[in-house]
Amino acid sequence: MEYENLTLHTDKYQINMMYAHWKNNSHNRKAVFDAYIRKNPFKNGYTVFAGLERIVHYINNLHFTEEDITYLRQQEENYEEEFLDELRRFAFTGNIHAMNEGEIVFPNEPIIRVEARIFEAQLIETAILNFMNYQSLIATKASRIKQVANSDTLVEFGSRRAQEADAAVWGARAAYIAGFHATSNMRAGKLFNIPSKGTHAHSWIQDHDTEEEAFRNFAKALPDQTTLLVDTYDTLKSGIPNAIKTGKMLESQGKKLNAIRLDSGDLARLSIEGRQMLDEAGLDYVGIMDIK
Numbered sequence: 001m002e003y004e005n006l007t008l009h010t011d012k013y014q015i016n017m018m019y020a021h022w023k024n025n026s027h028n029r030k031a032v033f034d035a036y037i038r039k040n041p042f043k044n045g046y047t048v049f050a051g052l053e054r055i056v057h058y059i060n061n062l063h064f065t066e067e068d069i070t071y072l073r074q075q076e077e078n079y080e081e082e083f084l085d086e087l088r089r090f091a092f093t094g095n096i097h098a099m100n101e102g103e104i105v106f107p108n109e110p111i112i113r114v115e116a117r118i119f120e121a122q123l124i125e126t127a128i129l130n131f132m133n134y135q136s137l138i139a140t141k142a143s144r145i146k147q148v149a150n151s152d153t154l155v156e157f158g159s160r161r162a163q164e165a166d167a168a169v170w171g172a173r174a175a176y177i178a179g180f181h182a183t184s185n186m187r188a189g190k191l192f193n194i195p196s197k198g199t200h201a202h203s204w205i206q207d208h209d210t211e212e213e214a215f216r217n218f219a220k221a222l223p224d225q226t227t228l229l230v231d232t233y234d235t236l237k238s239g240i241p242n243a244i245k246t247g248k249m250l251e252s253q254g255k256k257l258n259a260i261r262l263d264s265g266d267l268a269r270l271s272i273e274g275r276q277m278l279d280e281a282g283l284d285y286v287g288i289m290d291i292k
Contacts, residue, residue: 023080051132055112092120096114146179154181155181155197216246230243244278247281262288263291
């Protein structure tokens with residue numbers, strides 16, 4: 001099974017229209033398609049365009065395999081064999097014009113323009129809209145967060161809730177385009193040269209007899225990259241006090257605790273109170289990482 005072949009990543013009615021054009025000998029007619037948005041997401045004043053790299057890669061790799069042809073032959077439309085032969089020869093020969101990724105776009109203006117045979121343009125409409133709409137949505141959300149975060153470091157951490165693997169990877173890239181500084185997703189980091197950042201999970205804490213022991217062992221393993229997740233049991237009564245102990249241990253070794261991480265609860269209140277606790281302990285350099 002060719003999971004990476006996206007040629008059939010389209011709606012069936014696109015194939016049916018391709019077939020109808022072929023039957024009516026109109027499949028070589030030139031066509032122009034514009035992709036645009038009708039309204040901005042989040043009742044926002046703008047949209048950040050993303051998805052072009054994915055689209056270009058998709059276009060450059062379009063081809064119908066024998067596995068695709070066999071699948072199409074099984075459809076209830078009973079496509080003629082000559083049409084399937086036409087698909088075997090399929091290649092995109094048109095032109096695509098687009099705005100640059102990361103640019104601000106507005107409703108009802110062309111973002112991508114496809115100039116191609118109707119036979120080709122029809123096939124790619126679904127995938128282009130899929131890639132453009134999803135990634136632009138993520139980039140726009142990331143941009144909104146960036147606007148209110150001032151100079152804070154922003155890390156994309158969405159893989160666990162993304163709509164499958166591809167969405168996680170390309171969503172991470174879209175967030176990076178809009179100004180995020182890093183991602184937790186290692187594949188996105190590798191593919192797109194995005195800085196990667198990570199801490200540890202609640203399971204690391206639960207795997208130890210005590211939270212203090214878990215923090216200490218993690219700091220021993222990564223003394224220069226220690227960020228501690230402090231909400232496994234009780235953020236203010238247990239997590240942050242144990243993080244402070246670990247921070248002092250690192251200081252005794254000439255190292256510094258990077259940050260604490262908050263995953264749950266009233267993040268604003270816990271951040272404020274946590275900041276005060278860290279400052280009073282002389283750890284004013286320790287950052288606070290919120291996962292929202």
